[in-house]
Amino acid sequence: MIKRRQFLGCLTAFGGSYLLTACGGGSSDGIGSAAGAVANNATNGAAVGNAVANAASPASANGTSLPSASSIIDNSGNVWTLSGGVVYRNGAVAGVNYNVALALWYSGTVYHENTAGQFYSWNGSGWSACLDPRTAGISADGATIPSGSVLIDKLGRKWTVSGGVIYRDGAVVGINYNVALLLWYGGIMWHKNTSGQFYAWTDAAGWLASTDPCTPVAATAGSFFGVNGHWDFTYTPAQIVSILTSMGCKSYRVGCTNDPQQLAAVTKLAAAFQAAGMTLLVLINQGMTDANGNVLSSESVAYNQGYMVASAVANALKQYGVTMYECGNELTRQNSTIMNFTEAGTKAVDFNNANWPSMRGVMRGMIDGVKSVQPNAKCGINFCVADVGASDALWEGMQPDGSRGYPQVRWDITTWHNYEVYGDIFNIGTDGAGPGIDLPTYCKARYGVPFMITEWNTGPEQTQAYRANYITTQLGNFYNARKTHNIQSVMYYVLDSGNSTYGIMINGAPLSAPYAAFTGFTASHADV
Structure with a gap:
């Protein structure tokens, strides 16, 4: 979690200017x-x-x-x-x-x-992204051609269709033909061709294949409310099960490697969760560097390392009913992978081209390592901020420089981290400050797998009253979208941080305001 905390600290140091980086x-x-x-x-x-x-x-x-x-x-x-x-x-x-x-x-x-x-308006203390105030407003969400003749996006660009070809401000936009429908939805332009195939427009990679983004998808019920923990907590497995039960949570995220001490602790936890009928999401916390902090020398070396660690973890846990694994933690947000931590990650070029194969290799290795032991297990890859430039490149087998034809990374669960400073995940800035997109809708249509928010919270500097209000608001936003956006679980970070910066309790004693907000919400909102 160090990289995440460093990133949050960096953003806090800018005094909120992150949302204006573009x-x-x-x-x-x-x-x-x-x-x-x-x-x-x-x-x-x-x-x-x-x-x-x-x-x-x-x-x-x-x-x-x-x-x-x-x-x-x-x-x-x-x-x-x-x-x-x-x-x-x-x-x-x-x-x-x-x-x-x-x-x-x-x-x-x-x-x-x-x-x-890009236009910005002065709000009295800073600049907020907006449209050119002299032009017409944004098209209504869900507007189409036909029935309309022009769609206007959040940058004020005018989209039209003529002869089955899409034009933006009068110029053909990307490679497209035989277009039957143009759709503005969730802050993204989509089209469907005469064969029924949908595509999503990305300024970074052009038109990418998708499904119909308007189709509501409900994730499997029963594990929506969750929380994060660590393998070295002083709580016993029984105490953790009891605490989660009192919080109204049925899912728990914990990380480990193949280190015997870590794996032994998580194995005991898995046994307790199996007996209680609760869900354990195991983060396989393998990085892309060696013991000296050097990036693994090649994609094949990284693949073998990831495979070895993941297969050992899955082999130890399979008998205890663990069926979901998150393969790597914030790998797109390491010093060796993101070019600039203040970038939102919406473009492939935001990432390090030279080190990309090592990251891709370790991700592929972890997925294959788990599947070698548990073919039916579900594997997730996680992202931060608005890293669709990374997720699309991995999914399509692309390098950050735009070259194609490399191994594809295909996951069973899309997992994301969404701290307050990153922005509203349902309207997250596509360049850190610019027009927002509905990220879960995009992922639902692009990758066709369940979505999990495996870490979320406000910043460490906030008061307990502020944190309590944030918990109630965010849980409400997440809960309202669970039946349409394929959101399977949202996992609060963290159960106990040893202080009041992130945790919801300290040494078993609840932090009253945030704990009451969390438990009050789960008690009044059924996970069905």
Whole structure:
């Protein structure tokens, strides 16, 4: 869990700016670029200071833009300027912004557009992604061609169909033909061809095969409410079963390797869960580096390592009714795999091309190792933030550089980690700040397997009252989607963190507010 905590800490250190990392077009060094722009425009502050001093009280005319105007005056008399691709407010950089091509005053709000065409609105303290306010609004969710003639996405792009071909802003978009239906659903554009095959549009990889995203799918009932634990907890297996029962949980996620001490502890836990009729999801916690921290030297070496560890774990646990395994923990979010931790992971190029084969190899090895012992076991691969660039590349046998023809990674369960700082999983930002997508809907249609949220929580800095409210809200969101999005389980992180940062209890004593919120929800919402 160290990498996750490091990532969360990194995001917290940015003071919430993570959700604005793409304000300048998604550059991985955007904050540095903004700082550079400030240094290169030392005279800008003095110029704006004069403008402030000379500013008249009336606001600028509606529709005033930079360029061609030299400044914008808002309703409060603040003076806005644009210099070196950076927006200034009264001589100071306005929030996190860079690579700005246009600043706009429209209907009482200041907007800017970056060089990638994304608009942002000023909310008083920062920038929020939005559409061009001068254009028509987004199409209604579920809108189609036919019956309409134009669909508008969250970036304001206009989609049309002519002669069975899809056009976006007048240009053919990707390779498509024989199109019978164009659908806007869950923040994603989909099409169905005359043979009945659906495809999802991704800006990173083009059209990818899917099923109908509108079809509701209910996951198997009975294991929806869950929680995370660790193999080295001081609680006995019987105590854990008792605690989970009192919490209204029937599923539990715990990690181990083939280390004898770890495996012995998890084996005892599995026996207790089997006797209690409860579900144990075992995380096979094999990484993609050796004992010295070096990335495993090749895909085949990584595959063999993953196979050896996973087959040993499955062989020890199969007699105790364990049938679900998560193969690796946050492997797409290691220093060796993600190029920039502030990227949302929606593009394959967000990931390290050189180390990709080792990650793919260890994932494949773990899946095959489990299946060699338990052919009918279910294996999951987990992702974080909005890592559909990674999940699609693995599923399709692609490298981050776009090359194809490599071994495909095919899992039985899609598992995801969704901490508050990552965003709403049902509307998660596709570039960390930009227009959101309904991630479980996308995964349901793309991969056709159950979906699990195997870690979720708010940040470690939050108060217990805040955490309690977050638990109630999130469980409500998850629960309402369980019958349509194929969400099989949501597992709170964590039972006991030894303090109040993540855990719901300490040494067996409940943290009153979050524990009451969790148990109150499970008591009033049946897992059926």
